[in-house]
Amino acid sequence: MSNLYKVVFVLGPPGSGKGTQCALIQKNFGLVHLSAGDLLREEQESKSQYGQLIAEHIRNGTIVPVAITCALLENAMKASGDCAGFLIDGFPRNQDNLDGWQKNMADKVDVKFTLYLSCKVDVCVSRCLNRKQGRADDNEESLRKRIHTYNTQTYPIIEYYEKLGLVREVATCRDTDEVYTDIEKIFKEAGF
Numbered sequence: 001m002s003n004l005y006k007v008v009f010v011l012g013p014p015g016s017g018k019g020t021q022c023a024l025i026q027k028n029f030g031l032v033h034l035s036a037g038d039l040l041r042e043e044q045e046s047k048s049q050y051g052q053l054i055a056e057h058i059r060n061g062t063i064v065p066v067a068i069t070c071a072l073l074e075n076a077m078k079a080s081g082d083c084a085g086f087l088i089d090g091f092p093r094n095q096d097n098l099d100g101w102q103k104n105m106a107d108k109v110d111v112k113f114t115l116y117l118s119c120k121v122d123v124c125v126s127r128c129l130n131r132k133q134g135r136a137d138d139n140e141e142s143l144r145k146r147i148h149t150y151n152t153q154t155y156p157i158i159e160y161y162e163k164l165g166l167v168r169e170v171a172t173c174r175d176t177d178e179v180y181t182d183i184e185k186i187f188k189e190a191g192f
């Protein structure tokens with residue numbers, strides 16, 4: 001048991017605060033934050049053979065095939081050395097992600113729970129439009145597609161983990177520090 005990687009998945013709509021809260025959890029609990037979206041953007045910017053495919057999925061708000069994303073996550077986990085565990089942000093985002101993860105990673109990890117950051121769509125959209133990170137997908141058209149993908153493909157994954165009793169939900173339409181106070185309790189209760 002002890003040499004399995006501890007994993008917490010972090011899911012929620014675009015702009016719900018996954019990256020913001022993961023940075024705080026990483027700092028205070030020593031878990032390593034791995035954002036699937038960030039890893040895909042880095043892969044796209046390197047001279048990857050998948051660069052164009054990744055760019056198209058990001059702009060269209062659709063989900064990159066799991067073989068690419070899961071390999072990036074596994075490589076990042078192997079490269080990170082000893083840590084309290086991993087916060088896997090923005091994954092698994094659809095059934096293909098989940099199937100690929102179960103096939104390749106299920107016997108190497110101990111999934112503790114899924115942190116579900118819930119937030120109203122209008123708040124999420126306005127946060128993304130004001131994010132100012134120069135992202136190709138923080139525009140109204142891409143956001144409409146990303147929200148559609150979230151509702152039709154990602155939310156069912158949250159429901160899957162809910163049925164297993166593995167979802168911890170935190171409402172994020174509040175100040176960052178109020179949200180984090182609730183998250184901190186959840187991680188303490190889980191023994192981190």
Ligand SMILES: Nc1ncnc2c1ncn2[C@@H]1O[C@H](COP(=O)(O)OP(=O)(O)O)[C@@H](O)[C@H]1O
Pocket residue numbers: 012013014015016017018019020021127128130131132172173174175176177179
């Ligand atoms: N609780 C909050 N209140 C107000 N703004 C927030 C809050 N959490 C995050 N933000 C801002 O909203 C934007 C999206 O947050 P981010 O953490 O990147 O979300 P996600 O990774 O879920 O898309 C960022 O500009 C961030 O600074």
Ligand SMILES: Nc1ccn([C@H]2C[C@H](O)[C@@H](COP(=O)(O)OP(=O)(O)O)O2)c(=O)n1
Pocket residue numbers: 012013014015018019035036037038040057058061062063064065069089090091092093097137146
């Ligand atoms: N598991 C994943 C995660 C992200 N992606 C792609 C498609 C997503 O719309 C983009 C951006 O994801 P990211 O998690 O960075 O976006 P948000 O933080 O939710 O705003 O990356 C993916 O294809 N597969």
Ligand SMILES: [Mg+2]
Pocket residue numbers: 018019035037090
């Ligand atoms: Mg993010």
